[in-house]
Amino acid sequence: MRRDEFLKSMVALAAAGSLPLSAQAATNMKMMIPANPGGGWDATGRALGQAILEAKAADNVQYENKGGAAGVIGLAQFANSAKNDPDQIIMMGAVMIGGIITGKPPVSLTSCTPIARLTSEYNVFVVPAESPLKTMKDVAEQFKKDPGSVKWGGGSRGSTEHISAAMLARTLGVDPKKVNYVAFRGGGEAVAAILGGNVTVGGSGYSEFAEYIKSGKMRAIAVTSEKRLPGSTVPTMREQGYNVVLGNWRGVYAGPGITAPQRAALTEGIVRATKTKAWQDALAKNAWTPAVMTGKEFDDFVEYEFSSLRAIMYLSGMI
Structure with missing residues (x-):
């Protein structure tokens, strides 16, 4: 294959989202952190952003904090702005699932695209x-x-x-x-x-x-x-003497409508980020337990979490 033909094929693959992030052109990633600064989501999101840069999975990471309603306000904004955009991600986790169960918002996680679970705490x-x-x-x-x-x-x-x-x-x-x-x-x-x-x-x-x-x-x-x-x-x-055992976890979703190749490329970039020194340092500093999970396993896990938390909240009189 001639060099010009090779370059054209690479451009076409990148445009279709079929190349891993490391092989694509410069990217500017946008991260929605659905909480005010200073909390766990904020710390996790910014630590992940630094790891993404170290892994060269993106050239820049921009952050937006939008707190309220257990992350549901930020989720609603993200679902509207990130449609079909593989360069936008949102922090999420058990807290957001609890907020969705209690608040029953018009926009839920099912409209967005699962990428990865990151940590447990x-x-x-x-x-x-x-x-x-x-x-x-x-x-x-x-x-x-x-x-x-x-x-x-x-x-x-x-x-x-x-x-x-x-x-x-x-x-x-x-x-x-x-x-x-x-x-x-x-x-x-x-x-x-x-x-x-x-x-x-x-x-x-x-x-x-x-x-x-x-x-x-x-x-x-x-x-x-x-x-x-x-x-x-x-x-x-x-x-x-109090039978209260409950874990928290945090993860990443992408916007609605991204393609399967785009999801695979984004997942690959996030997984590479979790292997960087920046991320390992963040885990140690914050006493986070690494809990990376992707693909169908993560899809099934989130579905189970909805059922499990709904049962716990019902038995606890919260719903």
Whole structure:
């Protein structure tokens, strides 16, 4: 094949989305982060962006934060703007699924294209350092005596920390509908509320609270994992007598209508990004568990998560 014919064929393949991102022309990727700055989605998205650049899966990554309604507001905007565009992605995860279940929005994940699960993480519950409540047992006793007096702060309604609080209520014989839950649009707002004593207990991924726990500004009283996190002394909910085990995870979707070759190319680029030093450093820094999953396995996983979370939320009185 002559050089000019080869180049024409490469251009045609790239235009059709049949080449991996590494073989395509310069790309400007747009990433929707459906939460305000300072939270887990924001940290994960920006870490992934740096990894994408290191993997040369794109030449530039632009970020847009759009918080509210457990990511559903950002999802609706993304679904409209990213149609047929393989250069746009959105951060998503268990929190968004919870928001979709409780909010029943007109736009759901089914309109978009699954790409990959990235990480898994468990929630940690914290209290301000000066709180008179020193342990989860202290919180549980007050919660059982007067549910409304305990303000639980965390992500949007339907988030994993919200579900965990409802699960605790159920194990204590408290009506889950009496959980006094304060939802925040981003991790930064939640941190400020906890440090300011505006909520009794805060919940989120360990990475969001890590620096405040280490500095002594927050006291970690429980984690929702099966076992204690590696290198951590924070007791699990279960070992303290409360049958609350619930994980969080985060992933990436693309817009509606992209082709199968475009999905394959985008998936290949994201997977390469997860193998970079930048991503490995982010995993270690934030105590994220790598949990990469793609293709039909990821499709089936999301479908299972909808069913599983819907059941948990129903039993916890949230829906």
